[in-house]
Amino acid sequence: MFKSLLKQLFFVLRIAIAWGLVVILVTALYSAIPIVREYPPPMLILGMGTMVLVIAGAFSHLHRVRLIAGNIDRDALSNRQRRLVEIPLEAGEAFDLLDAAIRELPGIQQVQSARDSLQVKAKVARPYTYGEHPLRRWNPLLWFGLPRNQLQATVTPGEDSGRVTLICEPENPAWSDCFLVDDGSNYENAEAIVRAITRRIGERRRNEQATVVQTTAQKELTEAKLHLLHAQVEPHFLYNTLASAQLLTRSDPERAEVMLGHLIQYLRHSLPNAADEMSTLGAELERALAYLEILKIRMGDRLDVQVDVPESLRATPLPAMMLQTLVENAIKHGLEPRTVGGTVWLRARRDDGAIAVTVADNGAGFTGRTSGSGIGLKNVRERLRLRHGPDANLSVIANFPSGVAATITVPAAATAERANHV
Incomplete structure (x- = not known):
């Protein structure tokens, strides 16, 4: 408190001394003029009035600075x-x-x-x-x-x-x-x-x-939609497979045993990943192949599967059930509507720092009952956006001469990071 009072007093004295010197100088010059030398009272009154106004203005400045800054110090007064x-x-x-x-x-x-x-x-x-x-x-x-x-x-x-x-x-x-x-x-x-x-x-x-927070919520919502979709589709697939196996046990027990073996393989890769966000291309490929092998037994010669996935790319991180969604779309919307069936191709390629995974078919294509842009594909796109941002995408185009080709593109750098952690 005492230091603050000293600073305020010094500030007022500094302003007063500066103006006092000016008043003295002006008075001296005024008195040196021969015509007005005998009339000093006006200058005395002017000088005293000036000093009163100067000191009052300095105190006003101190008051305002205290209101603004809350305290008086050298920096605040400057x-x-x-x-x-x-x-x-x-x-x-x-x-x-x-x-x-x-x-x-x-x-x-x-x-x-x-x-x-x-x-x-x-x-x-x-x-x-x-x-x-x-x-x-x-x-x-x-x-x-x-x-x-x-x-x-x-x-x-x-x-x-x-x-x-x-x-x-x-x-x-x-x-x-x-x-x-x-x-x-x-x-x-x-x-x-x-x-x-x-x-x-x-x-x-x-x-x-x-x-x-919003991104996390969107991500959780997307995963919840995926699990809900999986929960809706899975019982139908299991029911149809078990029903087919039951019929085959009477007419062809060996084929029934093969179907149940593929079903066990499919479930082995599905159940542990039901709540897991990330998987690998290799694990997802095994799941998809087990699914397709079951369908081959049910569809017979109407379904053919071609796989071209290099071993070096099978460690590529891939969200769980993403490849399965594309394979199911190819069967449901591409081949099943056709009496003659068709072929499903599974391919993977490295291209300019990215990994492209393609599921293609020669089925009904975009001229069928659906364009293939339902909730499954929306889920895939949203999960890719949340996981990799603009570095990943899903493209769905017409296959030549018929059918649809769906390609997932993910950064290749993720593969090396995954390998290092392993």
Whole structure:
């Protein structure tokens, strides 16, 4: 408390001494003029009135700074304010955020924004803090000097952040600080810009967190839809397979035993992965082949399967049930509607840093009862987007001369990462 009083007293004395020297100088010059030498009382009255107004203005400045800053110290009393702000964003993004914060400052004028040099300069109109007072023009602290402030902000790039150097000062030269006060307006401007930057960073963080939460919710919803779809399809497949095996036990026990063996193989790869998000191309291929072998027994010569998947690509990470969805679509929408059946091709290729897995058929194609763009394919696309973003996709095109070819493309880098973990 005592130190604060000393600082306030020193500030008032500094302003009073500066103006006192000016008054003494003007009085001396006035008295040296021969015509008016015998009339010193007017100068005495003018000098005393000037000093009263100067001291009153200095105390007014102290009062306003205390209201704004909450305390009185050397930095708060200064007409010229400097701030260093660390923004945890890339320099270009930090500059955009700073520029937007400055442009929202009340009274902002003549904003000069240079993104290449990461600099912003502007003028700020100085408000009439207590309105247009009748004695305002007689206040010596306002006799000279421009009624505006100015600011300059520079962003210094860092590794993962941008450091902002903010300077808020009067438009007058530095020597005028001995005679003039800014009523805390530059302190107020500096704090307002810092608050705006902090608010925008907080808003950005909240939006990012909301996006993460939304993405997680979407991912969980997609997985739930997948499990629901799997739960809906699986009983029908199991029922049909068991019913076919029951009939074969009477007419062809050997084929029934083979069908049950493939069913066991299919379930071995299905049940452990029912709640697992990621699998491998090799595991998904074994599941799909077990499924197709069962259908070959049921469909007979109407179904042919061709596989071309290099051993080196079988460790490629692939979401569980994704390949199975494409195979089921090929059977249900491609081959089953045709009396003569057809062929299902399973292929995998490495191409320009990506792995392409294709399920193709020569069935009914897009001219059949369905275009093949139902919930199963929507699920595949959504899961790929959530897992790999724009680096993965699903394309469904017409196969030549008939049928449909569906291709899943995933980043090849994921294969190496998976191998390293194994």
